Amino acid sequence: MVKDKFSADAYNEVGKNFLPGHLGIVIKKIAQREVQAELAVVPHLMAPNGFLHAGSVVTLADTCCGYGCVAHLPEGASGFTTIELKSNHLGTALEGVIQCEAKAVHLGKSTQVWDAVVSQNGKTLALFRCTQMVLFPK
Template sequence: MSTLRPEYSIDRLHERQKGTLPGLLGFRVVSLEQGSLTGELTVRAELLAPNGFLHAASVIGLADTACGYACLAHLPEKARNFTTVELKSNFLGTATEGVVRTVATGVHLGRSTQIWDASVFAPDGRTIALFRCTQMVLY
């Protein structure tokens, strides 16, 4: 099982995202621990669908970023990077305002692949999405 790499601090992850999609979404890492990462974003008009609800792509961006950052921080010692090979999301609800939170949890942290699950929560704590992705570890 891969262990948390100390060089991927919360500050380093935030610095790394400047000028990229996670930065545009306003993704923020709240905590990073062995086997998990918690992140959040503030719902704003640019992240809504034309119907006024949080766009599915915004929810996937939140969950996928959390899982991706968690994967990066848990890469095996000699690994250089990773790439997503599969992702899936089930939507159970939505939000129109407030802070949406996600918790990514490592399911399989192997040498060649990692699998991460994320739950996404509305401001009131309701689960609004379940997400899973498979990452291929690159050497």
């Protein structure tokens, strides 16, 4: 999937024609046990009530956690799938840019757990916990 597992540019290139690219998610940093990204708040990411759609926020967090999982797949793994995503939404954004920082909590051979915080200007908008199942070829 990604040749350089710690290159933000590589993940942005891979995702450009998929949901992360279509929404405008920009990976800023991928490092050991950490991923950072941002998303500009634009009209097509809003809900009909004028607030940022929760799905836009969830997609940002899930993308960060998923790319983190890819960067940390164990030897022999072929990929992963998200098996649980929990979100707590504490606020919203009407404009500007939101940021996400995901950190690994558990990097096992069969599962990974990542926590993510979505924020804007230091204000926490949402908290996430994602569990991924690591996949191996048959």
